[in-house]
Amino acid sequence: MRKNLNIVKISTIKCFFVFFQSFFLQAFAEIPKSLLNPQLPILSSGPPLNIQAAYDKEVLLEVTPGDDFSSQNSNIVWSINNKKICTGLYCPIILKENEYQDKAPVLQIITYNEFGGTTYTYEFDIRSKEGFDPKELNKLMDYVKPKQNKNDSFSSQQVSAIYGKGTLIQSDYILYIGSLSRSFVWNDGIFQTDNLDTLRISDSESGVLFLLPSSNLSIETTQSDEQMRTARLNYGGLRVKASGNRNDTDANTENFTNKINIYTAEVNVLIPRGSDVVITRDKENGKLFTRLLVFSGDVTLIPSVTKSEEKQKNSDNSIKLTPGLEFTIFEDGSVLPLATPKSSTIDNYIALTTTQDELKQRFEIKNIDGIGEILDRLDRAAVLADNEEFFELLNLLTPIQNQMDKDIRIPYYLGFAKKGLYQNQDAKKYFQYAEKMDPNYPMAHWQLGLIYLEEKNYEKAENEFLLAKKNIPPESKIAHEYEYYVGVPYYFNNKLVFAKNAFQTAVWDTELDPSLRQSAADFLKKINIEKPWTLIIPFGIQYDANALSLAQNQSLPNTYSDKSVFRAIMGGIYSYDTIKESNATGWFLGGAGKLFYVKNLTNGYSNLDAIVAEGSIYESYRWEKDELKKETDSVRIYQSGGAIFVDNTQDTLYFLGGGVYKNLELNAGVQIDVSSRTSSNQRSGLVYNQYYLMGLGQIEKFVLDLNLQGQEILMFNTSDTVGSSLELIATPAATYAIDSKLSLKFGNTFDFLFTFISPIQSKFKFTPTAAANYFILDWLIGTFSAYYEYTRVVPDNSDIFRPGLSLMVTGIF
The missing domain is CATH 1.20.5 (Single alpha-helices involved in coiled-coils or other helix-helix interfaces)
Structure with missing residues (x-):
């Protein structure tokens, strides 16, 4: 039952x-459309904009919410001068005169819900108490519905809550922020969140900022001459994703790289375009600290407080922080060692700053077995990899890592992202997986080679680079980097001949990054450090269409001839310098010898055949310039003596003493004319020389330099033909390297010689020159030069034209 x-x-x-x-x-x-379309709550009626009030008299005010769903389901808060006084539809207000002597009362009524809030602001007109009727004077009035302007201007700012709510306080105005996007102006103000809130602040000028729970951010008005936004994180957390691309600058915009400046009491953070960084300010063990985590881009940090001993060591305390590193600085200036963040920390930041729509786009995989979805993600991955956005790259490809067998780029890009975040062990697994898929895939071998270099496993690094070389595209970036990077394991594997060849190629490669070219030059110095001696043997032939005297020394005849001449030139320079034998500091000895022979092959000029012989001793001193960086510097002083023979007869002796520091050389001494010329024509005197080589930088593929030289001679005896002289020489030049073997050099010599006789004789010489240098072998250089020399002689007002050619071959041992 x-x-x-x-x-x-x-x-x-x-x-x-x-x-x-x-x-x-x-x-x-x-269902009403108001339920389907979220909108801000509003008031349909309320007090007049100027409320009539009297001190110590109660004024009862009321409001009526709008008739839409959002307004009917909202909360209402009343505040005076940002101090909460009432909630609900009614609020009795009593103004005390002693409370508003310094600042006038301003009433704000905020109606809000999860979509956001609308703020209504009122002022008070204070009246006499006598005959005051607050109800009659403050009748309810209808409000006009505010217009919703959804059109962004050229420069626009929007803010919304990803979770919870938030507020923006600017002067006496409070903007209540909910899930609906609200416009604001980037002027002085404060964004605030509670412990369950996250705000998304977008700015067309700088990018997107995410204000994390329990945070306080002060934004500052941007001045007309400033090129980036500025804000101060007072406490809490902030993620900044700067707009733009780190590679989208050109010559006109390279000075406007930084998009936003976030600072705290501990550190100033300059965030360039395309960068992604998380900044938190909190307290640990009673001390305030600022912590930074870079997701992508190179962020510049300038500590605001630094320990005094650190200030003495380094006046420029800016720091470059690269992706995948965590930096922490405390209020006393102490800094924790750089570290890689925990994966849970990264996941937490990403979760707090990702909207539901972004989550769907990121993790929802439609037709995962379809090749179209995979190819689309790989196209986006290529862009992220170019911009070194390692975290975003992992987020994009992790959902399809179980499809690695379908495209070799999936394991490669996953390994690339892991390597960029200093997770080399994980990266190696992905690259090795890619190698198994295709042993000829060059990028996997290349990245493994770089990892093995970091691990100082030079044998494996060398092997991986050699395997990568077989299939590297000839015009790619790594094709230019190959010689440098393979040279490093060659060097440490004691294959110095191969290393020297590789580094020499790298030094001459104008497409290679300048820092790598400089590093290659440093390696070359280390390779040659065990060989203190150098032998240079030049030989060649010269054609002179208008033979002048060989008078670089001024003891020879200075007559001109229109006759052309061929000359053979040969010689040798040998030097031995003990400073090359070690990297120690202190004094070192050295010496050098030179011998040159110039033979005129044309009949009638054999009396101008010349031999120059010179010997030198020098003392070098090396000292430690920077103890922390292990940098050294050195200076050399020397003493030289030489003799010039003309037509197999001794002509001139000279003795010089001088010094060399970096690109500057100075010397002084005496030249003695020992020829058979009459005493009135002999040219003995004191000599002073100065030389300076100045690098002028690089314009595209041309390397510019300027060679300066000055010479002063004070003659012991003067006559109508012999006098003291001053010569100034400047040679600007540009060098263009076609490849590692062939380079071109273009220059123009300006030579001004003033001889102090009566009247003063001046020679103004201009010599444009073009030369080609070719490495026949690693130790043998061929140089072909063409020049055209023009000299103007004053006061004779005569012109001399002197074209010429030369071909020299120089062996360097």
Whole structure:
């Protein structure tokens, strides 16, 4: 009997449910649009904008919410001068005169819900107490519905809450922020969140900022001459994703790289375009600290407080922080060692700053087996990899890592992201997986080679680079980097000949990054450090279409000839310098010898054949310039003596003493004319020389330099033909490297010689020159030069034209 009764009950319930369901669905078949379209709550009526009030008299005010769903389901807060006084539809207000002597009362009524809030602001007109009727004077008035302007201007700012709510306080105005996007102006103000809130602040000038829970951020008005936004994180957390791309600058915009400046009491953070960084300010063990985590881009940090001993060591305390590193600085200036963040920390930041729509786009994979979805993600991955956005790259490809067998780029990009975040062990697994898929894939070998270099496993690094070389595209970036990077394991594997060849190629490669070219030059110095001696042997032939005297020394005749001449030139320079034998500091000895022979092959000029012989000793001193960086500097002083023979007869002796520091050389001494010329024509005197080589930088593929030289001679005896002289020489030049073997050099020599006789004789010489240098072998250089020399002689007002050619071959041992 009980069983049958239960069946009846169940049947009755089923019938009632079916009836209720059909009635309910019919009754609510048309849902109001206000429920489908979230909107800000508003007030339909309320007090007048200027409220009439009297001190110590109660004024009862009321408001009426709008008739839409959002307004009817909102909260209402009343505040005076940002101090909460009431909630709800009614608020009795009593103004005390002693409370508003310094600042006038301003009433704000905020109606808000999860979509956001609308703020209404009122002022008070204070009246006399006598005959004051607050109800009659403050009648309810209808409000006009505020217009919603959704059109962004050229420079626009929007803010919304990803979770919870938030507020923006600017002067006396409070903007209540909910899930709906609200416009604001980037002027002085404060964003605030509570412990369950996260705000998304977008700015067309700088990018997107995410204000994390329990945070306080002060934004500052941007001045007309400033090129980036500025804000101060007072406490809490902030993620900044700067707009733009780190590679989208050109010559006109390279000075405007930084998009936003976030600072705290501990550190100033300059965030360039395309960068992604998380900044938190909190307290640990009673000390305030600022912590930074870079997701992508190179962020510049300038500590605001630094320990005094650190200040003495380094006046420029800016720091470059690269992706995947965590930096922490405390209020006393102490800094924790750089570290890689925990994966849970990264996941937490990403979760707090990702909207539901972004989550769907990121993790929802439609037709995962379809090649179209995979190719689309790989196209986006290529862009992220170019911009070194390692975290975003991992987020993009992690959902399809189980599809690695379908495209070799999936494991490669995953390994690339892991390597960029200093997770080399994980990166190696992905690259090795890619190698198994295709042993000829060059990028996997290349990245493994770089990892093995970091691990100082030079044998494996060398092997991986050699495997990568087989299939590297010839015009790619790594094709230019190859010689440098393979040279490093060659060097440490003691294959110095191969290393030297590789580094020499790298030094001459104008497409290679300048820092790598400089590093290659440093390696070359280390390779040659065990060879203290150098032997240079030049030989060649010269054609002179208008033979002048060889008078670089001024003891030879200075007559001109229109006759052309061929000359053979040969010589040798040998030097030995003990400073090359070690990297120690202190004094070192050295010496050098030079011998040159110039033979005129044209009949009638053999009397101008010349031999120059010179010997030198020098003392070098090396000292430690920077103890922390292990940098050294050195200076050399020397003493030289030489003789010039003309037509197999001794002509001139000279003795010089001088010094060399970096690109500057100075020397002084005496030259003695020992020829058979009459005493009135002999040219003995004191000599002073100065030389300076100045690098002028690089314009595209041309390397510019300027060679300066000055010479002063004070003659012991003067006559109508012999006098003291001053010569100034400047040679600007540009060098263009076609490849590692061939380079071109273009220059122009300006030579001004003043001889102090009566009247003063001046020679103004201009010599444009073009030369080609070619490495026939690693130790043998061929140089072909063409020049055209023009000299103007004053006061004779005569012109001399002197074209010429030369071909020299120089062996360097």
